[in-house]
Amino acid sequence: MTEKTIQDKVRGSLVGGACGDALGYPVEFVYSFEEIKYRYGEMGVQQYDMSYPWLDRLQRPKKALFSDDTQMTLYTAEALLEAEKNGTPLLKTICEAYLIWFGHQADRKVKAGYESALSEIDELNQRRAPGNTCMSALLSIYRGKEADNNSKGCGGVMRVAPIGLYGAKHGWTLQETARIAGETAALTHLHPLSTYSSAALAVIIQQCVNTEHIDRETFKTIVEDILSVITEVYGESAPYLKEFTDIIHSAIRAADVKLPDWEIIENYLGEGWVAEETLAIAVFSVLRHIDDFSGCLVCAVNHGGDSDSTGAVAGNIIGAIVGYNAIPAKFTVPLQLHELIIDMADAIVTKPTNTSETDN
Template identity: 40%
Template sequence: MADMRDHVWGCLVGGAVGDALGYPIEFMSEDEIDTRFGSKGIQTLEQAAELAGEPQAIFSDDTQMSLFTAAGLLYGVERHRVPEISDIWLAYREWYATQGNKQYLDDPAHPKLWLTSMDAMQHRRAPGTTCLLAIQGGVGGTIFEPVNNSKGCGGVMRAAPVGLMAYCLRKGTRPTVEQRYHWASAMAAESAALTHGHPMGWLPAAVLAQIIERACVPNEPLEQIVTRSVRDVAAQYESFPEADVLVDMVDSAIALSKESHATAEDDRAHIHELGEGWVGEEALCIAIYAALSYCNDVGKAIRCAVNHWGDSDSTGAICGNILGAYLGMDAIKASFNLLSLEHIDVILRVATDMVEVGQE
């Protein structure tokens, strides 16, 4: 069981570390990053805290929404053993309430999720407009009835807990899904499609959830986990032509991860070939590139994933989710001073609740 905790904690904390390291440089150019931190870029949570003018490094909407994904899944387990998409929709509405919209709660005095009442969640940290508008609209989308045509990375950046829940359900004694891995990818796809209607808004979420579920049982190389996951999802959603495009993009990320990493400039050049990360497929591929480039060193991987001119907090968060799940909590601790990360108690409480699902 220590193993399970290691992977689940590692995934959620790793994601928060990547998010918190990238958040203060999300809108900085590479020249600005280099001028401030040197050519290797931002390295520590202490630097992130200082740049944000806070006592500890702060995480953004990526981590907030990931925690709400987890909270919705946990609520679903409580209510009907295997979570449903409506549980996640409820959680996203409660996240929306924390962004200054308490009137949207069914009962503002008594939100259904404990997370909603936490001080830690009552901050607006550059929430994505797509998410806000889709939730405000009151009716989430599905993959066949898209709510919009957005492929922003807001769908994939919050999907990791779906893979964790699939892993925990599989380990526990509760009735689980019939087809391994497909539950994770379907639930992640639909949960992303609640707010992001373009296939590249939700397909990367499906791939990430499968990667996370497999990475929690790290008995095969990470590259193989990635390759299998993206192909499995492409087969599951073969009616969408974007699925094959995503396979090609992930293959490019894998190929680039095998090229030279002699300097920080090499990594940036490779990342630029994959994009900037504002959209789902680019965020996933940049995170995969960084994770595979440094698959035994989560510190190097996360630093690689954030130090570019694109969507640093999301690429950092996804990379941290993947390698945190794969390498475990101790690897994160060895690379970053977690005393400098805000609200780690809340993250660990959510993570521990998930582990308990796997122990029942």
């Protein structure tokens, strides 16, 4: 595969996630597809709703806003680059990145572990419905304790895509990628189903970047193969492994059911508030619309659950399959910080300079 193709896929995944997040953000707290239809018509939400009625009239930007999912995803990406540049431990650097983000969200003074360019960008630090578990876990860490919960909320899985992108570019083994993504999610969410879902997402994304042409059958194989990676990393008797395997199989089977997308999601896959359902809805949406970026995102957000997170995760995957150049302009042009996200993707593709070696 050419460097250009890899770059296109990495850009596609990072921008695609932001597009899905921004498409789903206005309907995250609309609690049924019926209500979405009432607002947007029979087909549900099809393009960005940039009306933002919850913002003060003067503060409404003419841009598609993404939420905390993309904010934290970009902080994950920045931390990966910082850790390599400065030779600092990966997980510790990622945790420092999240604390920088938390400081802005909670209006607390955080002593930053590294000089964060993202910390200076308002849009990445404004409150966009941050998840309760992320906030309470980071508050514990801020106070010098570890997170103490048994949460499988999707706040862990929705931010780990860059680990798969980085793993693809830097030749990590799938097991290594799984372990790092699982540990990253477990900084704030301690339930095993959050860990497995996050590990699985990063591995799926790494495989999608590493595989040039992906059709439905290829993607199905990629998804089925993650189950053996998860078993290798966490052991055959790991808790909740059966539940995880069951929901992944449900997502694959559901793709063949002859019902409208939203009906399958609401009846068989859940609402996406918890990590394994988020991943399942994303996998289902990709399988149903493997060649169609718009169709995949529309499928992923039109249900009564956590639409921005299911949109973000589906966008991360489909973007890594079709590549940035296949994303329709109606999604990229209005997207806030579009250029910054592309620059971040390109930085992942370009090996950073290790300053400890080059300082003279």
